[in-house]
Amino acid sequence: MTDLTDLGLKAIRGGVAAGDFTAREVAQAHNDAVAAAAELNAFIVTTPEHALAAADKVDAARAAGEELGPMAGVPIGMKDLFATKGVQSTAASHILEGFVPPYESTVSQKLWDAGAGMLGKLNMDQFAMGSSNETSYFGNVASPWKKQGSNATLTPGGSSGGSSAAVAARLCPAATGTDTGGSIRQPAAITGITGIKPTYGRCSRWGIVAFASSLDQAGPMARSVEDCAIMLGAMAGFDPKDSTSIDAPVPDWAGLLDADLTGKTVGIPREYRMDGMDAEIDASWEQGKAWLKDAGATVVDVSLPHTKYALPAYYIIAPAEASSNLARYDGVRYGLRDLPDGAGLQDMYAATRSAGFGDEVKRRILIGTYVLSAGFYDAYYTQAQKVRTLVQKDFMDAFEQCDVILAPTTPNAAFALGEMTDDPLAMYLNDVFSVPASLAGLPAMSVPATLNKDGLPLGLQIVGRPMDEQGVLNAGLAIEQRAGFTAQPEKWW
Amino acid sequence: MSVTREEVAKIASLARISMDEDALDQMVPELNNILAWVEQLGEVDTSNVEPMAAVIPQDQRLRDDVIDADPLTGGGRREDVLANAPMAEHGFYGVPKVIE
Numbered sequence: 001m002t003d004l005t006d007l008g009l010k011a012i013r014g015g016v017a018a019g020d021f022t023a024r025e026v027a028q029a030h031n032d033a034v035a036a037a038a039e040l041n042a043f044i045v046t047t048p049e050h051a052l053a054a055a056d057k058v059d060a061a062r063a064a065g066e067e068l069g070p071m072a073g074v075p076i077g078m079k080d081l082f083a084t085k086g087v088q089s090t091a092a093s094h095i096l097e098g099f100v101p102p103y104e105s106t107v108s109q110k111l112w113d114a115g116a117g118m119l120g121k122l123n124m125d126q127f128a129m130g131s132s133n134e135t136s137y138f139g140n141v142a143s144p145w146k147k148q149g150s151n152a153t154l155t156p157g158g159s160s161g162g163s164s165a166a167v168a169a170r171l172c173p174a175a176t177g178t179d180t181g182g183s184i185r186q187p188a189a190i191t192g193i194t195g196i197k198p199t200y201g202r203c204s205r206w207g208i209v210a211f212a213s214s215l216d217q218a219g220p221m222a223r224s225v226e227d228c229a230i231m232l233g234a235m236a237g238f239d240p241k242d243s244t245s246i247d248a249p250v251p252d253w254a255g256l257l258d259a260d261l262t263g264k265t266v267g268i269p270r271e272y273r274m275d276g277m278d279a280e281i282d283a284s285w286e287q288g289k290a291w292l293k294d295a296g297a298t299v300v301d302v303s304l305p306h307t308k309y310a311l312p313a314y315y316i317i318a319p320a321e322a323s324s325n326l327a328r329y330d331g332v333r334y335g336l337r338d339l340p341d342g343a344g345l346q347d348m349y350a351a352t353r354s355a356g357f358g359d360e361v362k363r364r365i366l367i368g369t370y371v372l373s374a375g376f377y378d379a380y381y382t383q384a385q386k387v388r389t390l391v392q393k394d395f396m397d398a399f400e401q402c403d404v405i406l407a408p409t410t411p412n413a414a415f416a417l418g419e420m421t422d423d424p425l426a427m428y429l430n431d432v433f434s435v436p437a438s439l440a441g442l443p444a445m446s447v448p449a450t451l452n453k454d455g456l457p458l459g460l461q462i463v464g465r466p467m468d469e470q471g472v473l474n475a476g477l478a479i480e481q482r483a484g485f486t487a488q489p490e491k492w493w
Numbered sequence: 494m495s496v497t498r499e500e501v502a503k504i505a506s507l508a509r510i511s512m513d514e515d516a517l518d519q520m521v522p523e524l525n526n527i528l529a530w531v532e533q534l535g536e537v538d539t540s541n542v543e544p545m546a547a548v549i550p551q552d553q554r555l556r557d558d559v560i561d562a563d564p565l566t567g568g569g570r571r572e573d574v575l576a577n578a579p580m581a582e583h584g585f586y587g588v589p590k591v592i593e
Contacts, residue, residue: 098577099577100576100577101577102570102573102576102577103565103573199549200548200549201549201551214547214548215548240554240556240563241563241566243553243554244547244549244551246549246551247554306537308533309533309534309536309537312530312531312533312534313531313534315527315530315531316531316534323508327509330509331579332578332579332586332588333574333577333578333586334577334578334579335577335579336579337579337580339589343589344589344590344591345588345589345591346509347511348588348589349509350506350509350510350511351511353508353509353510353511354510354511354512357510362510362512362520363520363523363524363527365508365510366501366504366505366508366510366520366524367524367527367528369504369507369508370496370504370524370528373504373507376494379494379535380531380534382544383534383535383537383539384531384534385544385545385546386537386539386542386543386544386545387534387537387539388544388545388548389542389543389544389545390537390539390542392545392548423526424523424526424527425526425527425530428527439548440548441548441549466549
């Protein structure tokens, strides 16, 4: 029998429906893979019983001849940013350690309703702040990939680093991620998997621990474009409990996938070609252009003049929103409380937050507090929001000339853990290609393109018009079919 | 603009994060690096540009004014609300004495 952990989401669903294997067998095989991969530290908690219970439900439904959901029999990993009823949800922070939500996030509930089961809660950068999964209170996640000829432990990217590591290592066929400035696309790119951040508002944010509310979006991470399309279809949809949820029908993205790009125009943003750009990243970008031309598309140069300012604007807006969102962690209502002897209420707040937040989280709260403080608000925050308007206008102007935009996902391949931690700013620059689409609320995905000379994956990014996930997925599929990316990390864990 | 050690201490106090001397020493240059880098936004001519209010413009929805319209997020769930509190007594959150 094929190894069930090698199968993608669609193959598992099909095999369960056809009776080639049971959902329970699939869940068991993945539970075993998760249990054997503790060295990767991809999970904060594992929930084998949840996966088995969901599988048994699917097997029973099949036996009774009932219609199966779009995720029926598929065990997935759930990023620890999602509130899951009865299962600890921490956002990889100490301050939420032991927090057991009495409710289920909208997105996770939709996935369970579609027949998926949960293998566990995936490790991540603390409160989704980070690009290397080194800010988790529960330890670093190790990428399953290694550089050729080196034994150094590499980053799986961040913030959805547990998700990318688990999917790349075949611990789960798919996982949820969230993307605020690139947290789905960057980890997907550097672990050789596929991930899409939909248009802001497609997936409900209800029950997702808030980082920067005007940017946060959930999305799927999997090993093929089609699997991403299926899972995104199960996650998306209007939710009255999220005031920014888009009230629009969810298209049948998977059913409408079409890699023929005849008549489509692909824009190449000239400002993304930066001084000192990695030659292999540049070469993969050129290759991507050739693939999309081969798929029938016309390729044109476009300009996104404010690209350079997107990242600094992001690092004002996101911390500003974070400083406000994270004010709720006060040691009163949930999570950690640190009450020094004889301390009053204010001292308790300060001690709790000092003990409960990691260094990167504190750094961002302080930046956010500063840029929102009296006297500095206009110079920093208002100016950043104006620049955000210009970044979005750049994209809208470009979309007058093209249907989708092609760019690299990241400026480099995976780096070693510890390599960037001394300089927060150097780490921030890892998001240079992903942040602009986040600021503009646009759908964007990363697909694996190739391996570099060190044997590490590189990804290509497609950005589309608002609500045009289909155009993004179609271009992604065209790349996937031509890239023929089948590389897998060699098992060492 | 750059921040002094005293200003960082003030910001930390506003953010209700206690920081010892070492933590402050480390944070000051880090914040100044980041602030010096975001300074470049000042180069952008934003006269006649509106600050973004909503990335995907939407009308604000109103729901009918019905009590407990959604039983999950309505009232009457004290046990659930208090279940994760570090200290809950007599059906309330417990906090240190506020008035001396």
